[in-house]
Amino acid sequence: MSGLLASGGLSGVSGGDLFWWVILPYAALLTFVIGHIWRYQYDQFGWTSRSTELQERRALKWGSPLFHYGAFAAIGGHILGILIPESVTQAVGIPETFYRTFSAIAGTIAAVAVIIGVLILAGRRLLVPRVRATTSPVDWVALILLAIIIGLGIAETIGVGLLGNHYNYRVSISPWFRSLFTGSPDVRAAIKAPLLFQVHAVVAWVLIGVWPFSRLVHAWSYPYFYLWRPFIVYRRRVATRPNEPGTSGRRWRRIGTPY
Amino acid sequence: MRIMAQVCMVMNLDKCIGCHTCSVTCKQTWTNRPGTEYVYFNNVETKPGLGYPRRYEDQDLWKGGWKLDRRGRLTLRGGSRLRRLLTIFYNPDLPTIEDYHDPFTYDYARLITAPAGTAAPSVQAHSTLTGRAMVPRWGTNWEDDLAGAPERAGQDPNLVKLGEAVKLSFEQVFMFYLPRICEHCLNPSCVASCPSGAMYKREEDGIVLVDQNRCRGWRFCVSGCPYKKVYFNHRTGKAEKCTLCFPRIEAGLPTVCSETCVGRLRYLGLVLYDADAVLAAAATKDPQDLYEAQLSVFLDPEDPTVRAEALAAGIPHDWVEAARRSPAYALIARHRVALPLHPEYRTMPMVWYVPPLSPMADMVGGPGGGEDADAVFGAIDALRIPVEYLANLFTAGKVEPVRQALRRLALVRAFMRSRQLGLTPSADPRTVGMEAADVEDLFRLIAIARYEDRYVVPPAHAEDAGRLLAQHSLSGCSLESEGGPGMGGWGLPVATRGDDGRTHLRVLEGRR
Ligand code: SF4
Ligand code: SF4
Numbered sequence: 039m040s041g042l043l044a045s046g047g048l049s050g051v052s053g054g055d056l057f058w059w060v061i062l063p064y065a066a067l068l069t070f071v072i073g074h075i076w077r078y079q080y081d082q083f084g085w086t087s088r089s090t091e092l093q094e095r096r097a098l099k100w101g102s103p104l105f106h107y108g109a110f111a112a113i114g115g116h117i118l119g120i121l122i123p124e125s126v127t128q129a130v131g132i133p134e135t136f137y138r139t140f141s142a143i144a145g146t147i148a149a150v151a152v153i154i155g156v157l158i159l160a161g162r163r164l165l166v167p168r169v170r171a172t173t174s175p176v177d178w179v180a181l182i183l184l185a186i187i188i189g190l191g192i193a194e195t196i197g198v199g200l201l202g203n204h205y206n207y208r209v210s211i212s213p214w215f216r217s218l219f220t221g222s223p224d225v226r227a228a229i230k231a232p233l234l235f236q237v238h239a240v241v242a243w244v245l246i247g248v249w250p251f252s253r254l255v256h257a258w259s260y261p262y263f264y265l266w267r268p269f270i271v272y273r274r275r276v277a278t279r280p281n282e283p284g285t286s287g288r289r290w291r292r293i294g295t296p297y
Numbered sequence: 298m299r300i301m302a303q304v305c306m307v308m309n310l311d312k313c314i315g316c317h318t319c320s321v322t323c324k325q326t327w328t329n330r331p332g333t334e335y336v337y338f339n340n341v342e343t344k345p346g347l348g349y350p351r352r353y354e355d356q357d358l359w360k361g362g363w364k365l366d367r368r369g370r371l372t373l374r375g376g377s378r379l380r381r382l383l384t385i386f387y388n389p390d391l392p393t394i395e396d397y398h399d400p401f402t403y404d405y406a407r408l409i410t411a412p413a414g415t416a417a418p419s420v421q422a423h424s425t426l427t428g429r430a431m432v433p434r435w436g437t438n439w440e441d442d443l444a445g446a447p448e449r450a451g452q453d454p455n456l457v458k459l460g461e462a463v464k465l466s467f468e469q470v471f472m473f474y475l476p477r478i479c480e481h482c483l484n485p486s487c488v489a490s491c492p493s494g495a496m497y498k499r500e501e502d503g504i505v506l507v508d509q510n511r512c513r514g515w516r517f518c519v520s521g522c523p524y525k526k527v528y529f530n531h532r533t534g535k536a537e538k539c540t541l542c543f544p545r546i547e548a549g550l551p552t553v554c555s556e557t558c559v560g561r562l563r564y565l566g567l568v569l570y571d572a573d574a575v576l577a578a579a580a581t582k583d584p585q586d587l588y589e590a591q592l593s594v595f596l597d598p599e600d601p602t603v604r605a606e607a608l609a610a611g612i613p614h615d616w617v618e619a620a621r622r623s624p625a626y627a628l629i630a631r632h633r634v635a636l637p638l639h640p641e642y643r644t645m646p647m648v649w650y651v652p653p654l655s656p657m658a659d660m661v662g663g664p665g666g667g668e669d670a671d672a673v674f675g676a677i678d679a680l681r682i683p684v685e686y687l688a689n690l691f692t693a694g695k696v697e698p699v700r701q702a703l704r705r706l707a708l709v710r711a712f713m714r715s716r717q718l719g720l721t722p723s724a725d726p727r728t729v730g731m732e733a734a735d736v737e738d739l740f741r742l743i744a745i746a747r748y749e750d751r752y753v754v755p756p757a758h759a760e761d762a763g764r765l766l767a768q769h770s771l772s773g774c775s776l777e778s779e780g781g782p783g784m785g786g787w788g789l790p791v792a793t794r795g796d797d798g799r800t801h802l803r804v805l806e807g808r809r
Binding site (some may be wrong): 082083084085086087088089090092093094095098099102103105106107167168170171172196253256259260261262263264265267269270271272273274275 | 379380381382385386387388389391392393394424426427428429435452484485488489492493494496497498499502509510511512513514515516531532533534535656757
């Protein structure tokens with residue numbers, strides 16, 4: 039750890055900064071990985087998108103595709119902006135001004151899709167009693183975190199990137215994010231970033247920590263293998279042991295238990 | 298040739314009195330849990346009528362089942378695999394709860410706890426989805442016994458095909474009940490629609506199941522099934538469907554709906570079929586030939602080569618023997634009085650129906666009539682509307698198989714009646730392509746219908762017992778739902794001695 043601190047150049051960094059920019063991300067990542075392994079092992083039965091299309095479909099028809107496809111675009115943008123260093127895009131001959139214009143425009147399209155989608159989805163979750171009744175506490179937590187992240191992300195893309203005086207997160211937030219994975223967190227880079235970006239990053243880490251315990255796990259189950267699977271699936275009865283008591287293999291929840 | 302065995306059900310519609318006992322016992326066994334309030338693995342519909350969910354038979358609307366593409370190949374009516382993956386966030390063909398009904402319950406405690414007064418206490422309906430007070434406007438059996446038929450029955454997809462003129466006269470002359478469970482199809486479109494691969498057909502007995510651990514709630518099975526017999530549990534976020542009571546079938550017992558059927562009209566037995574021939578049969582060009590095509594897939598267990606092949610394919614000896622005694626095979630293939638429900642969906646359904654003769658017999662002879670075989674034959678030939686309606690249900694509109702089945706049923710009545718009264722039979726079995734022995738066999742099956750003749754279900758093999766145990770433990774105890782008999786808390790109900798000196802059992806108070 040001391041080597042890690044020295045190599046990262048953490049001298050002169052306050053305890054608070056250490057918490058926000060080193061401890062929280064690692065704790066969140068650890069929870070993310072272990073949480074998923076645990077949930078996958080013990081709660082296959084709870085692993086679902088828990089769709090509410092049965093209860094309401096008119097608003098979902100617009101809200102859900104806009105949100106999901108917008109979110110895919112946003113994730114793609116994050117990969118481009120955060121994982122790929124500025125030096126790489128420049129080395130392959132993409133000028134900074136082009137990158138800025140492209141990311142601002144593409145980001146804005148994605149942001150508009152996501153914000154309309156999320157407004158419709160949040161509206162129906164709050165206002166349609168049948169949908170509201172299906173929402174569990176952990177869903178609320180995940181939804182509120184998502185709403186904060188999206189709200190801030192949109193302020194960054196449209197408010198700062200498109201309309202404001204573009205802020206180059208690729209020299210602060212991005213190096214810090216990548217440094218987390220090389221084992222020598224560059225806290226100073228993160229401290230430099232404007233508050234808007236900092237809060238966005240912190241709430242995102244919290245969401246990552248909550249992810250394995252929420253319905254968001256369905257994101258990992260997108261069934262692309264359906265494209266080459268045979269249509270009719272036959273199975274023989276296979277030898278399986280009953281689940282150990284207390285490890286929820288397949289249990290019906292008793293009435294009165296929250297979701 | 299790849300021989301497989303399938304547990305198959307046949308229902309004799311003549312005997313269904315629409316009592317819904319099957320639906321209730323099924324519900325108590327399987328779907329009395331939160332999230333499945335609106336789910337009926339077994340439901341009984343009045344025909345003509347819209348069915349459950351409303352107008353489920355209209356595949357232009359719901360896009361269930363298979364169709365042939367321009368080159369004559371089988372494709373899912375709900376579109377390509379890619380379309381399904383792209384519309385995964387919003388399935389355009391999914392019925393909503395309004396198409397079923399908003400499930401409701403009553404605050405029954407009120408009836409018991411209301412203070413003494415002059416007015417009888419009444420209870421308000423509460424939605425089980427939201428817990429809020431509501432006014433029921435539709436339900437599973439809203440149109441029982443043709444209730445509201447003058448307004449709505451005309452929208453029955455099977456009637457729509459008959460044309461405007463006959464619609465109105467239909468309800469006045471003809472009505473019957475159609476009990477429905479999952480068809481456990483040979484070519485199940487629900488399985489083909491499931492992107493997760495969570496649904497499967499069991500190789501041993503053909504039962505179609507949803508793996509609750511692998512289902513991710515993408516809902517395409519619901520829209521893919523043309524019979525709308527996969528349901529979405531809104532609490533667990535997983536699909537559920539009729540299991541053909543597999544724990545009972547494995548033990549050699551009939552399903553709960555069969556066992557409790559008041560009319561004793563259900564039959565269970567094995568059918569051997571050639572799995573390699575299924576796809577070609579399902580792709581038969583003319584929908585009206587699909588009934589014959591499906592018959593051609595079934596294999597005759599009396600044929601020694603079929604039996605030898607079946608044994609070679611690993612089907613146990615006692616199963617092959619059970620297939621020979623199968624009442625389902627006899628009614629479907631030997632006597633040809635049972636017909637498939639909507640073969641035009643191309644899923645190769647495996648719950649078949651003996652069409653109802655009584656409405657027609659009643660028409661010529663008054664209730665309980667039909668003694669005069671000639672009059673009944675005449676009615677079968679002359680009455681266009683009922684026969685064409687039945688043909689829309691069972692043979693994609695081809696009337697001849699329906700007429701043939703009805704004539705055979707009428708002949709059995711007339712022939713056996715005159716024989717038991719010691720009269721010379723007025724009807725000759727050969728006019729409907731039967732021998733006297735066939736008539737007796739059919740009489741044994743559909744009129745005497747003893748328990749052992751109705752259910753020939755070979756138990757799953759003992760060497761599988763340990764494996765089966767694992768599956769049983771998964772279904773949980775269905776008695777342990779709210780208000781169920783298992784919910785009285787631990788131990789016996791509390792007994793107290795009342796002022797009147799009698800012992801009171803506190804059974805109504807439930808768990809504290
Ligand atoms: S009837 Fe049953 S087996 Fe056939 S498609 Fe529907 S759910 Fe699947
Ligand atoms: S229990 Fe039998 S007679 Fe009664 S409705 Fe069901 S199928 Fe018909």
